[in-house]
Amino acid sequence: MSQNYTDTAHRLIHQSKRSQLTNTLYKYDDASIREITRECRYLNTQINQSIDTLSNLTEQSLLDSDKPSLAQLTILTLCAQRNKRCLLAYHYHRLTKLASMYWQSGGALAYLLNEHDAGGIRDDISPSELDFMRSYSQLVTQYKSPFLDVVDITSTSLEPPKDLHVSVRVVRDAGLIETQGGPVDFRIGQRFMVRRSDVERLLVQGYLEQVD
Amino acid sequence: MSRRNEMLASMDVDDEEDEMPSIRPSTYGITERQKPTYDMNAISSSSTKPMLDIDELMEAETPECALTQLIRAWVAERGAPVLLEWQGEMVDEVMSQVEEQTKIVDSLKSDDRSTDEEHFQLILVQTEVERAKYVITSYVRARLSKIEEFAQYITLNPASHRNLSGIELSHARKYWRLVETHYQTSILQGLPTAMRGLDDNHNGKSMIAEPDQDTAVFIRARRNVGEVQLPQQSIQLEKNDNYLVRYRDVAYLIASGAVEIV
Numbered sequence: 001m002s003q004n005y006t007d008t009a010h011r012l013i014h015q016s017k018r019s020q021l022t023n024t025l026y027k028y029d030d031a032s033i034r035e036i037t038r039e040c041r042y043l044n045t046q047i048n049q050s051i052d053t054l055s056n057l058t059e060q061s062l063l064d065s066d067k068p069s070l071a072q073l074t075i076l077t078l079c080a081q082r083n084k085r086c087l088l089a090y091h092y093h094r095l096t097k098l099a100s101m102y103w104q105s106g107g108a109l110a111y112l113l114n115e116h117d118a119g120g121i122r123d124d125i126s127p128s129e130l131d132f133m134r135s136y137s138q139l140v141t142q143y144k145s146p147f148l149d150v151v152d153i154t155s156t157s158l159e160p161p162k163d164l165h166v167s168v169r170v171v172r173d174a175g176l177i178e179t180q181g182g183p184v185d186f187r188i189g190q191r192f193m194v195r196r197s198d199v200e201r202l203l204v205q206g207y208l209e210q211v212d
Numbered sequence: 213m214s215r216r217n218e219m220l221a222s223m224d225v226d227d228e229e230d231e232m233p234s235i236r237p238s239t240y241g242i243t244e245r246q247k248p249t250y251d252m253n254a255i256s257s258s259s260t261k262p263m264l265d266i267d268e269l270m271e272a273e274t275p276e277c278a279l280t281q282l283i284r285a286w287v288a289e290r291g292a293p294v295l296l297e298w299q300g301e302m303v304d305e306v307m308s309q310v311e312e313q314t315k316i317v318d319s320l321k322s323d324d325r326s327t328d329e330e331h332f333q334l335i336l337v338q339t340e341v342e343r344a345k346y347v348i349t350s351y352v353r354a355r356l357s358k359i360e361e362f363a364q365y366i367t368l369n370p371a372s373h374r375n376l377s378g379i380e381l382s383h384a385r386k387y388w389r390l391v392e393t394h395y396q397t398s399i400l401q402g403l404p405t406a407m408r409g410l411d412d413n414h415n416g417k418s419m420i421a422e423p424d425q426d427t428a429v430f431i432r433a434r435r436n437v438g439e440v441q442l443p444q445q446s447i448q449l450e451k452n453d454n455y456l457v458r459y460r461d462v463a464y465l466i467a468s469g470a471v472e473i474v
Contacts, residue, residue: 037402044404084407087399088419095391099360103353128397135390143356143383150307151345153352161342164335197342 005043005079008035009086016093025097028126029090036083043080047073098125098133102140106204107154109137152201166196166203167211174207278305279344284472286351291473292466293427293459295358298377303351306344313341355380358423363388364410365422425460431471440465 012032019026050073101121105112113122113133125133144153174186179198186192186202191211202208276284282302289296317334320326326334359366359380366372366384373381392410400408412419437449442461449455449471465471 033398034402037399040403040407044406080407081412084399084403088395091395091398095394126398128394131397132390132394136387139383139386139390143379146379147307147348147352150310151349153349153356161339161346164339164342197345 005039005076006082006086008032008039009083012036012090013086016090019097020093025094025101025121025124027124028094028129030126033087033090036087040080040083043076043083047076047080050076094125094129095132098129099136102133102136103154104204106201107137107140107152108205109133111205161196164195165193166199167191167193168199168203168208169211170207171209172207174202177202278302278309279347282306282351283347286347286354288466288473289351289354291429293425293429294423294463295355295362295372295375296466297375298355298380299351300377303348306348310341310344310348313337317341356383359384360387362421362423363391364420368411368420425458425463427459428456429459429462430474431455431457431462431466432474433471435470437465437470 012029015026015029050069054069054073098121101112102109113130122130140154147153168191170186170188170190170192173188176183176185177199180195184192184194186207199208203210282299285296285299285302317338320330320334359376362372363384366376366381367388376384395410396408400410410419431454433449433451433453436451440447440449440462442457447455449465454474462471466473
């Protein structure tokens with residue numbers, strides 16, 4: 001490897017930054033993660049070795065003779081810590097992104113993962129992240145259950161409602177939906193004037209589009 | 213007939229302020245109440261009374277209905293960097309009102325004897341109900357996002373528990389456990405044992421994210437407070453004065469209800 005320590009970690013952070021700026025989720029970078037952890041383990045053995053050599057010396061001779069080793073030890077430790085920090089930051093950023101995507105989809109996990117027309121995010125996340133998403137979805141369901149009689153906190157959009165009814169255009173076939181005014185069959189291309197609360201979820205998930 | 217009128221009358225009391233005529237679109241009530249937020253000259257301490265009609269209306273609201281209180285709590289929650297006290301009673305109250313209203317609306321809607329005017333009133337009530345639901349949702353989600361952001365801090369600091377409801381606390385704990393598990397399986401177990409901590413303290417920087425109490429917040433005095441001592445200077449805080457201050461310095465005033473975050 002011709003590169004310096006923590007270069008890979010730095011690349012990872014760049015990726016997070018790019019993901020943040022473009023508001024897209026990139027594929028989980030398994031290769032880099034493994035490379036960084038390997039680097040950390042290597043650094044750790046180096047650190048342990050220099051500690052072993054240094055601890056044989058007395059304090060005085062340490063200061064007199066072996067300043068380079070001390071400096072080396074500091075650098076190695078800092079690199080290791082930096083690696084760890086970058087790894088955590090990368091994962092934290094992804095988790096936040098995933099959670100926000102979950103909320104944006106109106107809490108529809110299956111839809112988010114693979115039933116999307118343009119392909120879900122299933123292939124872009126790591127197995128552990130998938131576990132996280134599943135448990136998180138359970139957690140939120142648990143949390144919202146006491147409110148469910150009155151409001152479903154995941155399916156409502158964060159726009160304050162202005163009107164009782166909205167005019168919508170069907171973007172994707174949603175099938176037969178039970179509304180307060182009876183069942184409505186949402187077929188692509190059609191337009192409806194419906195109660196907002198009936199179709200809130202469909203709006204959030206992108207089946208319908210609001211027409212002004 | 214008289215029964216229906218009674219029902220409609222009770223809706224007006226519940227959903228709208230008493231001094232308003234019953235067919236007032238109460239939706240405007242919400243926007244008006246928030247308007248000072250946009251209009252005020254917030255950084256300066258000018259206390260020229262903005263929108264005085266509204267202020268008088270606000271004073272007239274005694275006692276405040278649960279929805280107004282919840283809206284106040286919601287605005288504060290969105291402005292404050294820390295978690296404020298969970299207003300469970302208000303939320304419950306508004307939720308039961310929403311349920312009640314929905315029932316009444318349903319029964320009146322299916323009643324053929326309702327007049328056109330009553331139908332119009334029903335639409336207003338329904339809109340108000342939708343808005344109330346929105347406030348509940350937004351309030352709960354604003355809290356939830358803070359809880360998740362500071363889950364680790366909450367889990368480790370019993371002092372921060374008193375502002376949380378039981379279900380919120382358990383959510384924070386479970387959420388942090390999830391995140392921790394994820395970190396363990398994806399990163400930490402690949403690292404040397406000495407590097408597996410999640411609460412390291414490097415160069416005085418803790419890994420545990422804490423709410424930043426030094427964030428600036430816009431406040432408005434709800435009554436005359438008098439002199440308030442800030443670190444740099446002291447300010448005279450009269451009713452309806454607006455200031456931009458550090459949250460930490462006025463936290464006690466906010467807790468006492470003397471000032472509100474806008």
